[in-house]
Amino acid sequence: MKEIRGRIYGVAGPTVVVKGMEGPTMNTVCLVGKDGLLGEIIRIKDELVTLQVYEDTGGLSLNEEVVSHALPLSVKLGPGLLTNIFDGIQRPLRKIRELTGGFISKGVKTPALDLERVWGFEPLKKAGESVSPGDVLGVVQETARIALKIMVPPGVSGVIKEIKGDGVSGSEPVCVLEDGTGIDLYQDWPVRMPRPFQYKLPPEVPFKTGQRVFDTLLPVAEGGTAIVPGGFGTGKTVVEQTIAKYATCDIVIYVGCGERGNEMSEILTDFPELKDPSTNLPLSLRTVIVVNTSNMPVAAREASIFTGITIAEYYRDMGYSVALLADSISRWAEALREISSRLEEMPGEEGFPPYLATNLGGFYERSGRVKCLGDGERTGSITVISAVSPPGGDFSEPVTQASLRFAGSLWALDPDLAYRRHFPAVNWLASFSLYHSELSGWFRDEIAPDMMDLRGRLYSLLQRQTELKDIIQIIGVEALQESDRLTLEVANMARESFLKQSVFNESDAFNTYEKQYWMLKTIFSFMDAAASALKRGVFIETLLESPLRTRIIKMQNTPNEGYPKAAEELIAAIENEFSMIEEK
Ligand SMILES: Nc1ncnc2c1ncn2[C@@H]1O[C@H](COP(=O)(O)OP(=O)(O)OP(=O)(O)O)[C@@H](O)[C@H]1O
Numbered sequence: 222m223k224e225i226r227g228r229i230y231g232v233a234g235p236t237v238v239v240k241g242m243e244g245p246t247m248n249t250v251c252l253v254g255k256d257g258l259l260g261e262i263i264r265i266k267d268e269l270v271t272l273q274v275y276e277d278t279g280g281l282s283l284n285e286e287v288v289s290h291a292l293p294l295s296v297k298l299g300p301g302l303l304t305n306i307f308d309g310i311q312r313p314l315r316k317i318r319e320l321t322g323g324f325i326s327k328g329v330k331t332p333a334l335d336l337e338r339v340w341g342f343e344p345l346k347k348a349g350e351s352v353s354p355g356d357v358l359g360v361v362q363e364t365a366r367i368a369l370k371i372m373v374p375p376g377v378s379g380v381i382k383e384i385k386g387d388g389v390s391g392s393e394p395v396c397v398l399e400d401g402t403g404i405d406l407y408q409d410w411p412v413r414m415p416r417p418f419q420y421k422l423p424p425e426v427p428f429k430t431g432q433r434v435f436d437t438l439l440p441v442a443e444g445g446t447a448i449v450p451g452g453f454g455t456g457k458t459v460v461e462q463t464i465a466k467y468a469t470c471d472i473v474i475y476v477g478c479g480e481r482g483n484e485m486s487e488i489l490t491d492f493p494e495l496k497d498p499s500t501n502l503p504l505s506l507r508t509v510i511v512v513n514t515s516n517m518p519v520a521a522r523e524a525s526i527f528t529g530i531t532i533a534e535y536y537r538d539m540g541y542s543v544a545l546l547a548d549s550i551s552r553w554a555e556a557l558r559e560i561s562s563r564l565e566e567m568p569g570e571e572g573f574p575p576y577l578a579t580n581l582g583g584f585y586e587r588s589g590r591v592k593c594l595g596d597g598e599r600t601g602s603i604t605v606i607s608a609v610s611p612p613g614g615d616f617s618e619p620v621t622q623a624s625l626r627f628a629g630s631l632w633a634l635d636p637d638l639a640y641r642r643h644f645p646a647v648n649w650l651a652s653f654s655l656y657h658s659e660l661s662g663w664f665r666d667e668i669a670p671d672m673m674d675l676r677g678r679l680y681s682l683l684q685r686q687t688e689l690k691d692i693i694q695i696i697g698v699e700a701l702q703e704s705d706r707l708t709l710e711v712a713n714m715a716r717e718s719f720l721k722q723s724v725f726n727e728s729d730a731f732n733t734y735e736k737q738y739w740m741l742k743t744i745f746s747f748m749d750a751a752a753s754a755l756k757r758g759v760f761i762e763t764l765l766e767s768p769l770r771t772r773i774i775k776m777q778n779t780p781n782e783g784y785p786k787a788a789e790e791l792i793a794a795i796e797n798e799f800s801m802i803e804e805k
Pocket residue numbers: 451452453454455456457458459460610644645722723724725
């Protein structure tokens with residue numbers, strides 16, 4: 222292997238300047254100093270090469286040697302990713318803890334995955350068959366839940382000469398082609414290069430989070446992107462973790478990016494214990510966690526979202542629906558800013574480098590629902606949901622604005638709602654979903670013909686409530702028309718029962734679309750029956766005294782299986798009671 226050597230000429234925080242390298246290549250990795258710290262070339266100018274170093278640069282001194290093999294920063298893809306916890310450059314944290322204790326010592330070299338481990342392999346191809354990129358050679362049962370497909374890597378094709386039976390490890394190829402090319406259980410892939418697919422598909426299928434305010438009001442499509450900006454303590458992390466627990470997808474890649482160590486350690490201890498409510502299997506069986514706490518080197522944090530999305534693409538290529546959850550993209554941008562300032566680049570807005578949006582785009586644009594390469598007509602998707610932490614909750618700052626360019630859904634979290642303990646604290650009027658028209662066909666066909674109408678009614682109701690609140694400020698609630706008072710009341714009911722959803726209430730934490738639809742239907746049945754009673758001259762007070770109101774608000778506690786029966790009974794009771802009330 223070609224080796225290029227140089228010597229340390231300067232160190233500034235996470236960046237190292239190297240002199241004397243012959244023919245260095247941008248974005249390739251180097252081993253820095255006597256401990257062999259991992260770094261990546263991010264600038265070449267005259268005879269000086271600048272690296273961002275993924276490990277703590279404390280202790281490096283001038284003239285220490287730097288070695289490069291001109292290879293890009295890559296991740297190892299293969300069995301053993303699931304249930305695992307990595308740092309931003311895919312070092313396996315549990316393994317490191319076993320080797321070196323609670324703190325990562327410098328330059329620890331541990332393979333990301335256990336290459337010696339023998340996996341059961343079920344071949345799906347035979348000698349003599351010709352294969353091309355993406356074709357599935359066989360299957361490894363990676364966890365009780367996920368079958369990992371061993372695919373022909375991009376750029377490789379030929380006729381199979383030999384393929385293994387059961388029991389394979391990383392030490393020898395699972396398959397050898399006629400021309401002698403070996404295909405391993407593991408593939409290396411450069412993190413900054415998107416993995417290829419055939420073509421992108423339109424966003425026509427919703428990504429089911431199980432949360433009413435998202436699924437019904439602000440849906441994100443499978444393969445779409447949603448951003449969750451919110452000030453301090455508005456519930457971003459809880460949103461990401463709830464989705465990690467309940468969303469209907471095959472694989473979850475959770476990128477904890479520069480968050481507090483305590484919060485991450487909670488994930489590391491709690492997550493393996495959590496059970497998937499639909500299968501009752503541990504959630505970790507479908508999850509890969511990539512973490513970089515705020516005290517870890519910033520360059521590794523910069524890499525972590527690319528490490529995460531490359532792993533996500535690998536599972537997408539097998540035909541799985543993958544959720545990539547990033548918390549928080551602002552901390553990633555801060556890492557970018559720190560590195561940029563060390564490079565003394567011309568700063569853009571608020572000190573972020575001018576290429577902030579381009580680099581963010583390089584991440585978000587890797588989401589999508591695609592037709593995969595290879596045989597078997599697979600479609601896979603990556604849905605990206607990323608938290609943004611705008612300082613002071615001000616959404617006009619650069620990271621929120623740059624993320625908005627790529628976001629199909631905006632779930633804006635509101636400190637007032639959080640303060641009033643209305644969770645998820647989504648400000649429905651400040652948020653949007655660009656997917657709802659493309660998804661409307663799916664809603665109509667799969668849920669109910671009037672699903673989108675009910676959603677539209679809910680929106681208008683909430684909007685009208687805001688208008689009415691302004692009017693009340695001036696004239697007081699008593700001066701409102703009775704129909705407007707009804708609107709206010711029903712909007713309150715919708716907020717209490719439908720928009721609020723507790724993650725701590727087991728029967729409500731995950732909602733099927735059927736439950737969401739029937740809850741809405743019940744709320745609007747109440748509204749319609751009450752409106753027609755008002756027309757007959759019934760006083761609004763009489764209607765609002767009805768115990769049915771409380772029953773509707775408590776409807777969220779009926780588990781999914783109780784629907785539609787519970788709703789149908791309630792609707793019948795509403796119609797019955799309200800039609801009986803006599804004119805006064
Ligand atoms: N869905 C929810 N149900 C009940 N409580 C919630 C919910 N979401 C958030 N909370 C409450 O709000 C607190 C803060 O939430 P969280 O840590 O997710 O905020 P954050 O936006 O990630 O904060 P930070 O900006 O500090 O990262 C939680 O500890 C919890 O008490």
